[in-house]
Structures are given as C-alpha cells and as structure tokens.
Amino acid sequence: MTAKPNSLTSKVHNLQVPELLAPAGNWECAKAAVENGADAIYFGLDKFNARMRAENFTEVDLPELMEFLHLRGVKGYVTLNTLVFPQELKDAQQYIRSIISAGVDAVIVQDVGICRLIRHISPDFPIHASTQMTITSAVGVEFAKELGCNLVVLARECSIKEINKIQQQISVENSHQKSLPLEVFVHGALCVAYSGQCLTSEALGGRSANRGECAQACRMPYDLISDGEIVNLGDRKYLLSPQDLAGLEVIPELVKSGVSCLKIEGRLKASEYVANVTRVYRQALDNVIKDIPDIPENQQKTLIKKGNQEHYNLEMAFSRGLYTGWFEGINNQELVHARFGKKRGVYLGEVKQVGREEITIRLEAPVKAGDGVVFDCGHPERKEEGGRVYGVLRKGKDTILRFGKRDLNLRKIHIGDRIWKTSDPELDKQVRQSFASEKPQFQRPIFVELYGELNENLVAIARDEIGHVVQVKSSITLVEARNKPLSTERLQEQFGRLGNTPFCLGELKNHLEGELMLPVSELNKMRREIVARLEELRTQPKLWKINENASLSDLLPVKDSLILPSPQLIVLVRNLKQLEATLKAGIETIYCEFEDPRKYKQAVQIVRQSSHLQFSNYSSPNPSPQIWVAPPRITKPAENWILQQVRSSNADGYLIRSYDHLRYFAGENCIGDFSLNVANALTADYFKNRFGLERLTASYDLNINQLEDLLKSAPSQWFEVTIHQHMPMFHMEHCVFCAFLSEGIDFRDCGRPCEKHQVKLRDRVGTEHILQADAGCRNTVFNGTAQTGAEYVEHLIKLGLQNFRVECVNETPEQVTQTIHLYQQLLEGYITGSQLWRELRLQSQLGVTRGTVVS
Structure with missing residues (x-):
C-alpha cells in the first residue's frame, strides 16, 4: 500500500491534513498500524497506563520500537495517562527519564503533577493532555498550555460545533502566539462517562478506571426504576452502553475544524482490528483531502451507508453498532440503543423459518460459506447459538443458511431472532496480509x-x-x-x-x-x-533536552508542623430539606449541590437567616454557618450562563470542579473538589499555590494507605477527605431520563422527566443506584450503597487531617440528622469508627459498605 504524495504534510485550501493516530497494544498491532497508513501510534508501558489489560511494551522495547517507527516515518506516543500515587512518584520520575532518552515523540498524560514533573525534567519534551483530563472548553485548553502541555486531547463528548467554538476562542486568546493543537477520537468504543470522571469500577470493585483497570460496568444490563416501579423497556436493558464511535462520515467537517489529529481507540483490540480500521480511515482521509475543493459544501461527507465496503469493514472489525457519537450534537435516542453491550458485527436479517440444520432469512448483507454468525434472541446476557455457515442457497427473495450437524441447538432459535455476522475469514486473511510480510506495504x-x-x-x-x-x-x-x-x-x-x-x-x-x-x-x-x-x-533517536540536576524533591511542598484546631464535619446536601436538617444539627460548613442552581439563592437566604437567629441567641456556642455552592462538574463553551447563576447566589464560597471554575471563580473563596483528581503532592501543590484554593478534596481513588502517604507528603491542612458518601460512579453526557422516559433527543423536546420522576438503575445483583441530572442535563449515577471510612478517622486525625466530609444524596431529613449525629460523636471521641460502622449497618434503609478507602 503506497502513500499518496500529500498524505501527511500538504495543505488543501489552507487546511492542514490531520495526523492519523492508531492504537498499539503490542508489536504486531504496531506493525499493523504502520503498514496501513498510521502517521503515529500510541502505546502503553507496563505501568501508569490506562489499559493495563493490554499486552503493552516495556522500557527495554522503547529504543527498538522507536527506531522501527521513525524509519517508517511514524511517530510514537507513550501513554502515561493514569493518576500517580505519592509512593509512585520516584518510579514515575525514572520512567519519564527512560521515555525521553529513548527518543519517544510525546507522552500522553492525565495527572497534573506528572505534567509538572515532565516539564521540570525536560523543557522541550512534548506533553499531550489526555482525554482523561476532561477538557471540554477553551479555558481547559489554556489550563493545559499553562501547565506545559503541547497538545490537548478533547473529551469525546465535544460536538463539531463545540470544537469549532473552542478553536475560535483559543485563536482569539492566543492572537499573538500559537495556540495548542487539538486531537479528537474519531473511532472506537465510547465510554458512557466522561474520561477521568468515572468512578464506577472503583466503587464496585476497587478497580479504578483512573488507574487503567476499568471493569466496564457500563456494558452490563440495568433495570430502570421510576418512582418505585420497573419501567417496561422490552429488550432494552443495556441503558448505559453507547454504540461505538464511527466518525468516518464527518471527516470533512473535522478537517475543516482544524483539529491536528484523528485518534482511533483500541489498545485492547487485536492486530486485525488495528489494520482494518486504520486502513479505512487512511483512505477516507486521503480521499477527503483530495475531494474537498471539488464537492459542494452541503455535500461534503464521505457517505457511509449500510452496505458499502468501508462500513462493512468497520462493523466486522468490532461493532456494538456504529454511530457518530457526539460529533453532530446530542441525540439520546440514537447514542444508546440499549439492546446489547457486546460485539455484534454486521446485521444479516431476521429468522423467517427454522428447518433441519438450516435457517431461512431475508438477507440484508452479504454472507458466504465459512462466515461465522450468531443468533440474537434478545437476551445477550445468555449463551447464544452460533456457528460457521456451511452453505448459502438463494430461494427467491429469501436465503437459506445451512449449518453442520449438531452445530446449533435449533430449539433455541426462533422466528424473529436477529442474525449477526461475527466473523469473515476471507476479510481477516486480506487484513493480515497487509502486515504479515517483511516487505513494507505502506510507503x-x-x-x-x-x-x-x-x-x-x-x-x-x-x-x-x-x-x-x-x-x-x-x-x-x-x-x-x-x-x-x-x-x-x-x-x-x-x-x-x-x-x-x-x-x-x-x-x-x-x-x-x-x-x-x-x-x-x-x-x-x-x-x-x-x-x-x-x-x-x-x-537517529530524537534528542530532547534533559535537565540532569532536576529532581522530584525540587517540586515537593514543605511539610510544616502547625498545631491544628479540632476536626470539623462538613456536610454536602442536595436539596433544601436536607439543608434545613443540617443546619438544625449545628453544622458550621455546608456544601450545596442542587440540580437547579437558581435555588442556591434560597439556600443562601436560609443559611443567612439561620445565622442571624444564632447571633440573636447569645447562649448559642456555634459560630455562624457558612454555605458553599457547587457548579456542575462539566462546562461546555456555551454554558457560562450556568456559572453566572451559581455566582449570583452570593454564597460564602464555591466548590471548584473543573478548570473552567478555576478561572470563573478566581478571587472568590474556593475549595477544590474530588473531580480535580488530586492524588499526589505535586498536583496538590499546583492547585493550592497556583490558584490559591483554600483546601483540596483528596481523590476518591486513594485508599487509606495512599491517603496516609498524601497527608505525609504535603501539609495536612490543605486537604479534606470524604468519609461518607454514595460514590458518584458514572458522570455522563448521556441522559437516561431523556432516552428512556421520553421520545425527545435532548433537553429541548424531552419534557424534563428528570424534574418529575425519582429514577434508579437496578444492577444484576439487585442494588438500586440513584440517578440524578444537573443543570447541563448531564446525569450522575450514585452508588445505591453508601460507603464509610469511619474506622480510619482516628488515624487520619493523628496525621493532622482536620476536615471530614459527609455527602447526602437522596436521604430523608431524618436520615440526614441521624447520620450527622453519628459522625459528630465520632469526631468528638464519644464513639469509635467500628461502633459507627455497626450503627450504620443497623440502619438498613441507608445501607453502608466500608468501600474504597479500605481497598
């Protein structure tokens, strides 16, 4: 396969050709990507990468791998895209030096502290801000630039319209200097939750997605429970499993948007997948660049119709259904079809008749002897019937598929079952031939x-x-x-x-x-x-500058030995009734996170009136309570109106949950929330001293040993720890309310079922997880079982921790009062953590687990 002369660097009508970036989980995948036209590959090493289940490479492989890639004109990017815990920073420092010395072209990073460490070690080695950094706006891009990054991988949830807006805004902000290039995912699995903001695997099994150990709970079936009743959705059970992303048809718009790189997902996929998908996008990208000047603007799409070869190849590579994701805006009816959460392939049709070792169907896609098929009876969680086709016979408009004796249990196949082609050996052979030879195929x-x-x-x-x-x-x-x-x-x-x-x-x-x-x-x-x-x-290896004298210790904050006041209990509430119960319990610091930020004014008023009454009551020992309010976790380019509503409440302070908030609430009293992913002292120091935050919430990925390490490596008064909460598992652009309780596609026509119904998602083991929406129509699924770190509170106090948070979700005022009372007794030393644990266990209506702090 020979490259066209303009495949990488030419410009067409001032359009820069984006780089095509392919995944590589091993050597064979790397070769498959190179021989099918990738301009760059990204790969992980055996530590600190978000696909720890991939085969991955090692530090020893790097020189040979980079020599191979560079000989072929291909760049190599290492994924160092997990959070790094305090005790791992020394290892990370050595890793970084090895990566830079091997002539790697760039490193893809999630952890803010690791970005700082890389830039301290090398002034010019390229850093790519991972999609795990959850960047959705021009402010986020500017944050990455100030951190020392050279490129930003945008969140998958950004539409082309939003990408164009971000490009416009960063161009204005950087009118006198070059703005950061942007990279977008163009194909592959879509996470339903924002990358870097998914705590589901951590909450359910102690396997954090922020540590490369995602257990894919989004691909599991769930029942939808509305106001206590199961909603009959027929065969739609996979409520959180999006179709796979296929941006092929919007490549012209992506090219015109000026993005610098199109990224294919799939470091856990086989080499055939890498070869197949890379080739499709290489050819499509080259054709689009060639054809853009000659096609009318309203027709500038590489049309990807069912039945054409490109669509067929992509479906056979891997498909849960192919869709343009969020590129063309939000369509909650299309994003998640909810009928299955695993690979299917090409849809062949429905069963019309079942005979002896043969099935009659009305064919909708090509099939031939040797192809593998599976019969879908609407229960993908069960073992499904399938096998190799032995013969294909046309009979009028129908097609008869013949199978070997005893290959199928025909009693389990029914008229109306859907048939999918899952394997095409002939296509697999063609794909393998593209990279099996020692002779270069892509020149x-x-x-x-x-x-x-x-x-x-x-x-x-x-x-x-x-x-x-x-x-x-x-x-x-x-x-x-x-x-x-x-x-x-x-x-x-x-x-x-x-x-x-x-x-x-x-x-x-x-x-x-x-x-x-x-x-x-x-x-x-x-x-x-x-x-x-x-x-x-x-x-010849790339020679990046390395500061030989640079050391991790140069960046670590100085620990002090301040004598701290007594520990305080902070309570986060999610409605006004919980707020009133919290005030009556004498809590001095209250956080509010409401779905409707317009209600913050009323909340502030209630707290101020309470403060006035306390001031009038001279016998009251409590100081005036403070109220802090939380903006939604994600901010898109057109959503500053939400932040304006939050600030107009005139609260005592604000919870900072994203890079947008750092800028918007600059100069106000601010506390960094858990979503900033503060997992080590380097990250903590950056947010605390660069942005003047009063304190920081420790990452929910930390267990007790890692929390201890964090408190020993930075001043303990910088931090607060959430010791009781329903873990916010999925935080997502996908609106379950809209998708399954309405026929609308987004907030404009859904009828706002989120305001009318109490909704939960019941998992396979019967736990009912709480679903809530925010002002931006984003959904959060909270773990139905609360978790507590009560048994470690005494130890954390000895380490100097002063601020302990309890979070409410849907508890009644009585439950809020009861829970607060127990934690007050704990902090005052009247009960132990074990006693509190037993008390909470007795409150069956709450339910509680020791949770992730233990693991």
Whole structure:
C-alpha cells in the first residue's frame, strides 16, 4: 500500500491534513498500524497506563520500537495517562527519564503533577493532555498550555460545533502566539462517562478506571426504576452502553475544524482490528483531502451507508453498532440503543423459518460459506447459538443458511431472532496480509530534484515528508546522449524503484540541461545511497533536552508542623430539606449541590437567616454557618450562563470542579473538589499555590494507605477527605431520563422527566443506584450503597487531617440528622469508627459498605 504524495504534510485550501493516530497494544498491532497508513501510534508501558489489560511494551522495547517507527516515518506516543500515587512518584520520575532518552515523540498524560514533573525534567519534551483530563472548553485548553502541555486531547463528548467554538476562542486568546493543537477520537468504543470522571469500577470493585483497570460496568444490563416501579423497556436493558464511535462520515467537517489529529481507540483490540480500521480511515482521509475543493459544501461527507465496503469493514472489525457519537450534537435516542453491550458485527436479517440444520432469512448483507454468525434472541446476557455457515442457497427473495450437524441447538432459535455476522475469514486473511510480510506495504513519499550538465556529475537532492534532506552525487560525469536521454519519465522509472524500502517516489523535478546520459547502474547506485542515507537520518533517536540536576524533591511542598484546631464535619446536601436538617444539627460548613442552581439563592437566604437567629441567641456556642455552592462538574463553551447563576447566589464560597471554575471563580473563596483528581503532592501543590484554593478534596481513588502517604507528603491542612458518601460512579453526557422516559433527543423536546420522576438503575445483583441530572442535563449515577471510612478517622486525625466530609444524596431529613449525629460523636471521641460502622449497618434503609478507602 503506497502513500499518496500529500498524505501527511500538504495543505488543501489552507487546511492542514490531520495526523492519523492508531492504537498499539503490542508489536504486531504496531506493525499493523504502520503498514496501513498510521502517521503515529500510541502505546502503553507496563505501568501508569490506562489499559493495563493490554499486552503493552516495556522500557527495554522503547529504543527498538522507536527506531522501527521513525524509519517508517511514524511517530510514537507513550501513554502515561493514569493518576500517580505519592509512593509512585520516584518510579514515575525514572520512567519519564527512560521515555525521553529513548527518543519517544510525546507522552500522553492525565495527572497534573506528572505534567509538572515532565516539564521540570525536560523543557522541550512534548506533553499531550489526555482525554482523561476532561477538557471540554477553551479555558481547559489554556489550563493545559499553562501547565506545559503541547497538545490537548478533547473529551469525546465535544460536538463539531463545540470544537469549532473552542478553536475560535483559543485563536482569539492566543492572537499573538500559537495556540495548542487539538486531537479528537474519531473511532472506537465510547465510554458512557466522561474520561477521568468515572468512578464506577472503583466503587464496585476497587478497580479504578483512573488507574487503567476499568471493569466496564457500563456494558452490563440495568433495570430502570421510576418512582418505585420497573419501567417496561422490552429488550432494552443495556441503558448505559453507547454504540461505538464511527466518525468516518464527518471527516470533512473535522478537517475543516482544524483539529491536528484523528485518534482511533483500541489498545485492547487485536492486530486485525488495528489494520482494518486504520486502513479505512487512511483512505477516507486521503480521499477527503483530495475531494474537498471539488464537492459542494452541503455535500461534503464521505457517505457511509449500510452496505458499502468501508462500513462493512468497520462493523466486522468490532461493532456494538456504529454511530457518530457526539460529533453532530446530542441525540439520546440514537447514542444508546440499549439492546446489547457486546460485539455484534454486521446485521444479516431476521429468522423467517427454522428447518433441519438450516435457517431461512431475508438477507440484508452479504454472507458466504465459512462466515461465522450468531443468533440474537434478545437476551445477550445468555449463551447464544452460533456457528460457521456451511452453505448459502438463494430461494427467491429469501436465503437459506445451512449449518453442520449438531452445530446449533435449533430449539433455541426462533422466528424473529436477529442474525449477526461475527466473523469473515476471507476479510481477516486480506487484513493480515497487509502486515504479515517483511516487505513494507505502506510507503511514504520522497521528493527528488536532479541537477546536472554535460561533463559534470549528476546531483540528486532528496527530501522526505518530515524534513530530512540528503544530497547524492554520481561517481561519474554526465555524457551526451546518443539515444535514450535522461528524460523525466526515465528518471522517474529509475528513482521510483523503491519496492523493498519504506519510500515511494513522490514528485521528481528534472533540471538537467540538454540531452544527457548516465548508466542505469549509476542511477541505481544513487537511488540506493539516497535510501540508505535517509534511513540513517530517520532512525537517529530524537534528542530532547534533559535537565540532569532536576529532581522530584525540587517540586515537593514543605511539610510544616502547625498545631491544628479540632476536626470539623462538613456536610454536602442536595436539596433544601436536607439543608434545613443540617443546619438544625449545628453544622458550621455546608456544601450545596442542587440540580437547579437558581435555588442556591434560597439556600443562601436560609443559611443567612439561620445565622442571624444564632447571633440573636447569645447562649448559642456555634459560630455562624457558612454555605458553599457547587457548579456542575462539566462546562461546555456555551454554558457560562450556568456559572453566572451559581455566582449570583452570593454564597460564602464555591466548590471548584473543573478548570473552567478555576478561572470563573478566581478571587472568590474556593475549595477544590474530588473531580480535580488530586492524588499526589505535586498536583496538590499546583492547585493550592497556583490558584490559591483554600483546601483540596483528596481523590476518591486513594485508599487509606495512599491517603496516609498524601497527608505525609504535603501539609495536612490543605486537604479534606470524604468519609461518607454514595460514590458518584458514572458522570455522563448521556441522559437516561431523556432516552428512556421520553421520545425527545435532548433537553429541548424531552419534557424534563428528570424534574418529575425519582429514577434508579437496578444492577444484576439487585442494588438500586440513584440517578440524578444537573443543570447541563448531564446525569450522575450514585452508588445505591453508601460507603464509610469511619474506622480510619482516628488515624487520619493523628496525621493532622482536620476536615471530614459527609455527602447526602437522596436521604430523608431524618436520615440526614441521624447520620450527622453519628459522625459528630465520632469526631468528638464519644464513639469509635467500628461502633459507627455497626450503627450504620443497623440502619438498613441507608445501607453502608466500608468501600474504597479500605481497598
């Protein structure tokens, strides 16, 4: 497969061709990506990467892997995209030095502290802000830039309209300097939750997605319970499992948006998947670039219709259904079909008749002997019937599929069952052939200029597409041609013989003066020398600057030995009745997180009136309570109106949950919430001292040992810890209320069922998880079982921790009062953590687990 001359660096009508970035979980996947046209690959090592279940590479592999990639004109990016705990920072420091020394092209990072450490070690090594950093706005891009990042991978939830708005805003903000390039995912599995904000695996099994151990709870079935009753959704059970992303048809719009990179998801996928999907997008991207000037704007789509070869290839590679995701805006009826959460493939049709070892269907896609199929009876959680097709017989408009004896249990196949093609051995063979050979299949262009005149040497200047230049001279001089002079066509033929090399001939310019001749053997020798010298240049490791004296200790904050006051209990409430109960319980610091921020004014009023009454009551020992309010966790480009509503409440302070909030509430009293993912002292120091936050909520990914390490590595008064909560598991753009309790596609036509119904999601073990919406129509699924860290409170107090948080979700005022009372007794030393645990266990209406602090 030969690259087109303009495949990487050319511009069409001022449009920069985006880089095509493919996943590689192992060596075979890396080769599959290279041979099918990837401009770059991304891969993990055996630590600190968000796909720990992949085979991955090691530090020892890096020099050889980078030499292979660079020889082929492909970049290599290492994923260091997990949170890093305090005791791991030294290992991370060594990892970073190894990565930089190996000539890796960039590292993809989630952890703010790790970004700081990389930039401290090297002033020029490229850092890509991972999608795990949850960047959804121009403010987020600017945050990444100030942190030292060189590129931002936007959240998958950004539409093309929002991408264009972000591009416009960052261009205005950086009018005098270059703005950061943006990367977007274009194909692959869609996480239903915002990357970096999913705590489901952590909550349910202690396997954090922020640590590369996602257990894919979003792909499981759930019952929808509305106001205490199960909603009959028929065969729709997979309420949180989106279709797979396929951005093929919107590539023209993505190119015009100016994004610098299109990224394919799939480091856990096989090499055939990588080869198949990479080739489809390579060809589509090249065709779009070629065709954009000639196609009317309203028709600029690489149409991906059911039945065409590209769509077929992508479905056979891996498919839970293909959809454009959020690129074209929110459509809650399309994003999640909810009928299955696992790979299907190509839809063949429905069963019309069941015979002896044969099934009659009305065919909707091609099928042939040898293909594998599965029969879908609407219960994907059960073992499904399937097997290889032995024969295909056309009978009018129907098709009869024949199977081997005893391959199928025909009693489990029914009329109306859907049939999916899950395997196409012929396609698999074609795909494997694309990367099985030792001979390069995908060649990148070189551009040659030839100069010479009579009795002088022939001079060839060759350039590759990434800027390497070599000059080669013939060892003998040019002579006058008696026949067959060195025409442009002859020169193209000789210099184009690059079959076993990484190169193909792009443009050749002939500047020879007169009709001249040189032996073919000399031309071949020059061609071979050009190839050898370009290969040598390309395989030289990149030399990034490294500060040999830079040390992790340079960035660590200084621990002090302040004498701290008594510990305080902070309570977060989610409605006004909970707020009133919390005030009556004498809580001095209250956080409010309401679905409707307009109600914050009333909440502030209630607290201020309570404060006035306390002030009038001279016998009251409590100081005036403070109220802090929380904006929604995510802010999109057009949503500042929500932040305006939050600030108009004139609360005592604000919970900071994203990079947008850091800027919008600058100068106010601010506390960093858990969603900032503060997991180590480097991150804590950045948020505390760079942005002046009063304190920080420790990441919910930390267990007791890691919390202890955090408190020992930074001043303990910087932090608060949530010791009782219903873990916020999924935080997502997908609105379950809209998708399954309305026929609308978004907030404009859904009828706002979130305001009318109390909804829960019941999982396979019977736990009912609480569903709530926010002002931006984003949904959060809270764990139906509360968790407590009560048994570790005494130890945390000894470590200097002063601020302990209790979070309410849907508790009644009586339950709120009861819970607060127990934790007050705990902090005052009247009961132990074990006693509190037993008391909460007795309150069966609450339910409680020791949760993630223990694990």
